[in-house]
Amino acid sequence: MNTLSYALLGALSTKARTGWELAQHMKSPIAYMWTAQHSQIYPELIRLAGHKLVRATVIPGRGPRDTKRYAITATGRRALTLWADSPLPPEAARSEMLLRIRALWLVSPDQAIAFVATRRQSFAEQLAQLGQEKAGFAPDDLIAADHPEFFAYATLQYGLTIQRAGLAWCDWLLGQLHRHRNGETTTILASEPLRDVPAGANKPEPRTITTR
Amino acid sequence: MNTLSYALLGALSTKARTGWELAQHMKSPIAYMWTAQHSQIYPELIRLAGHKLVRATVIPGRGPRDTKRYAITATGRRALTLWADSPLPPEAARSEMLLRIRALWLVSPDQAIAFVATRRQSFAEQLAQLGQEKAGFAPDDLIAADHPEFFAYATLQYGLTIQRAGLAWCDWLLGQLHRHRNGETTTILASEPLRDVPAGANKPEPRTITTR
DNA sequence: GCCTACATGTAACACGTTACATGATTAG
DNA sequence: CTAATCATGTAACGTGTTACATGTAGGC
Numbered sequence: 001m002n003t004l005s006y007a008l009l010g011a012l013s014t015k016a017r018t019g020w021e022l023a024q025h026m027k028s029p030i031a032y033m034w035t036a037q038h039s040q041i042y043p044e045l046i047r048l049a050g051h052k053l054v055r056a057t058v059i060p061g062r063g064p065r066d067t068k069r070y071a072i073t074a075t076g077r078r079a080l081t082l083w084a085d086s087p088l089p090p091e092a093a094r095s096e097m098l099l100r101i102r103a104l105w106l107v108s109p110d111q112a113i114a115f116v117a118t119r120r121q122s123f124a125e126q127l128a129q130l131g132q133e134k135a136g137f138a139p140d141d142l143i144a145a146d147h148p149e150f151f152a153y154a155t156l157q158y159g160l161t162i163q164r165a166g167l168a169w170c171d172w173l174l175g176q177l178h179r180h181r182n183g184e185t186t187t188i189l190a191s192e193p194l195r196d197v198p199a200g201a202n203k204p205e206p207r208t209i210t211t212r
Numbered sequence: 213m214n215t216l217s218y219a220l221l222g223a224l225s226t227k228a229r230t231g232w233e234l235a236q237h238m239k240s241p242i243a244y245m246w247t248a249q250h251s252q253i254y255p256e257l258i259r260l261a262g263h264k265l266v267r268a269t270v271i272p273g274r275g276p277r278d279t280k281r282y283a284i285t286a287t288g289r290r291a292l293t294l295w296a297d298s299p300l301p302p303e304a305a306r307s308e309m310l311l312r313i314r315a316l317w318l319v320s321p322d323q324a325i326a327f328v329a330t331r332r333q334s335f336a337e338q339l340a341q342l343g344q345e346k347a348g349f350a351p352d353d354l355i356a357a358d359h360p361e362f363f364a365y366a367t368l369q370y371g372l373t374i375q376r377a378g379l380a381w382c383d384w385l386l387g388q389l390h391r392h393r394n395g396e397t398t399t400i401l402a403s404e405p406l407r408d409v410p411a412g413a414n415k416p417e418p419r420t421i422t423t424r
Numbered sequence: 425g426c427c428t429a430c431a432t433g434t435a436a437c438a439c440g441t442t443a444c445a446t447g448a449t450t451a452g
Numbered sequence: 453c454t455a456a457t458c459a460t461g462t463a464a465c466g467t468g469t470t471a472c473a474t475g476t477a478g479g480c
Contacts, residue, residue, distance in 0.1 A: 002466080002467075003308055003311070003467095004467080004468090006311060006315070007311055010311060010314055010315050013315065013318070018430090018431070018432095019431075019432065019433095020429095020430060020431050020432075021430095023431095032305075033305060033306065033307040033308075033309075033310035033311050033314070034306050034307075034308075034311055035304045035305070035306065035468095036468075037468075037469065037470080038431090038432075038433085039433080039434080039435095039468090039469075039470080039471090040467080040468065040469085042431095042432060042433060042434095043433085043434090046433095061430080061431060061432090061476090062430070062431075062475085062476040062477055064431085064432075064433095064473095064474050064475040064476080065431070065432045065433070065474085065475090066431090066432085067430085067431060067432080068431090068432085077318070080315055080318060081315075081318040081319060083312075083315070084312050084315035084316055084318055084319055084327075085312075085316075085319045085323045085324075085326075085327055087330075088308060088309060088312060088330075088331070088334075089308075091307070091308060091309065092247045092440095093244075093245060093247070094245065094246050094247065095245040095246075095303070096215055096245075096246075096300060096301075096303055097245075097300060097303065098245035098367045098370060099215070099218060099219055099222060099245050099246055100295075100296050100297075100300060101363055101366055101367050101370070102222055102245070102360070102363050102364055102367055103218075103222050103225065103292055103293075103295070103296035103363070104296055104297075104363050105358055105359060105360045105362065105363050106225070106289070106292060106293040106296055107293060107296055107297045109358070111297045112297075114297075115296075115297055118299075118300075119300070122300075146317055146321070146392075147317060148314070148317045150317065150388075151313055151314050151315070151316050151317050152314055154313055154385050154388070155310045155313050155314055157381060157384065157385075158310060158313070158378075158381050161377045161378075161380060161381045162374060162377055162378070162381075164377070165373045165374055165376070165377035166370075166373075166374070168373060169369060169370050169373045169374075172369065173366050173369075176362075176366070180358075214438080214439075215439095216439080216440095230458090230459075230460095231459075231460070231461095232457095232458060232459050232460075233458095235459095236458095247440095248440075249440075249441060249442080250459090250460080250461085251440090251441075251442080251443090251461080251462080251463095252439080252440065252441085254459095254460060254461060254462095255461085255462090258461095273448085273458080273459060273460090274447085274448040274449055274458070274459075276445095276446050276447045276448075276459085276460080276461095277446085277447090277459070277460045277461070278459090278460085279458085279459060279460080280459095280460085304468095
């Protein structure tokens with residue numbers, strides 16, 4: 001059983017879906033935390049059905065093949081429950097962004113600043129998008145901690161927290177790079193990245209930093 | 213050219229290394245942002261040498277095969293420089309942790325709390341380890357923004373910022389879960405995750421939250 | 425008539441992990 | 453003498469991406 005299996009079981013745990021719907025669900029990077037193409041999803045669903053973790057019902061479809069709606073079985077739900085609370089293996093940290101940052105000493109200060117400014121914008125956009133997602137949550141869904149919506153909301157909050165932290169780091173780094181470009185010799189250790197961002201941080205460009 | 217190639221070029225950009233040393237370098241998750249096994253590194257180095265991006269020098273070794281020390285070439289450095297500043301493709305967000313969190317409504321409140329508490333500890337440990345790494349940076353290395361050490365330090369700061377944010381999120385979530393378990397009906401929307409953690413957050417258990 | 429959404433599948437390839445294979449040197 | 457470290461490679465397998473293939477229904 002791989003992680004994708006559990007991602008699919010997780011998505012099916014709240015309602016039955018077709019392979020197509022699962023693929024759509026996993027396409028948007030926001031508020032979902034696993035991606036897969038339909039080419040990976042369809043065979044996996046067949047495999048899960050073979051293990052009786054999901055069950056397919058043929059529904060009237062309009063394609064050349066049957067449309068199948070998958071529902072999680074009692075066995076599938078048990079497997080998912082067991083997995084949810086099992087020890088989490090350390091996740092391999094891979095970040096192309098940090099790899100780029102580490103190589104930025106090779107480019108000109110202006111290019112480095114432009115690169116980080118682009119990253120900053122990217123964080124701000126993600127933050128704005130998560131903010132919109134958050135607006136879609138009805139307060140009623142969130143009172144019960146045993147309700148799926150509560151934990152979905154919690155993952156959204158995680159996203160918001162992380163994006164804000166990323167934004168704050170960009171601001172710190174941009175500040176450092178600007179100071180360096182202007183020939184100041186302040187030791188970096190004396191300064192620290194901001195640990196907080198003003199409440200309006202998800203609005204675009206809350207504290208304008210001149211890039212050029 | 214894949215990301216691993218640039219990760220290797222990046223590691224070689226500051227000094228020549230053997231394949232073994234590169235594998236060691238990429239093994240520790242801390243302060244490095246790409247991992248690869250030696251079985252992936254060795255063939256890749258041979259491929260890079262074929263493209264004249266690195267050059268191997270046979271050095272006196274003690275194994276059954278020659279020991280090769282790889283150095284980046286001028287062509288390799290140019291390729292790395294070009295890549296560093298090129299548009300960063302959106303990274304596929306995959307987090308098994310968030311997948312687990314989303315499935316936590318299936319387990320008992322106590323199990324959910326224990327799971328998040330373990331996550332919290334994991335964040336705290338990472339934070340502590342990064343703090344130690346930070347101590348290894350000499351202040352002298354950090355005054356020049358065109359020095360590789362400065363950007364390595366910046367990635368470390370990123371790690372610290374992110375881990376602190378993760379820790380703060382765990383605290384928020386634990387608070388919510390405890391409140392729910394104790395039968396309080398406060399709407400979650402009324403509360404927000406902490407946006408800051410006290411300065412001593414990298415010390416283990418700065419604000420003790422009783423797990424059981 | 426054309427494009428998009430719905431809907432499912434396979435094939436080829438790229439990337440990553442685990443296991444197999446070999447052997448010298450050095451510290452305990 | 454035994455284990456760890458240094459040191460390099462290949463094979464098999466699992467996972468993930470891109471491309472190929474097919475066909476209907478509905479909106480513009």
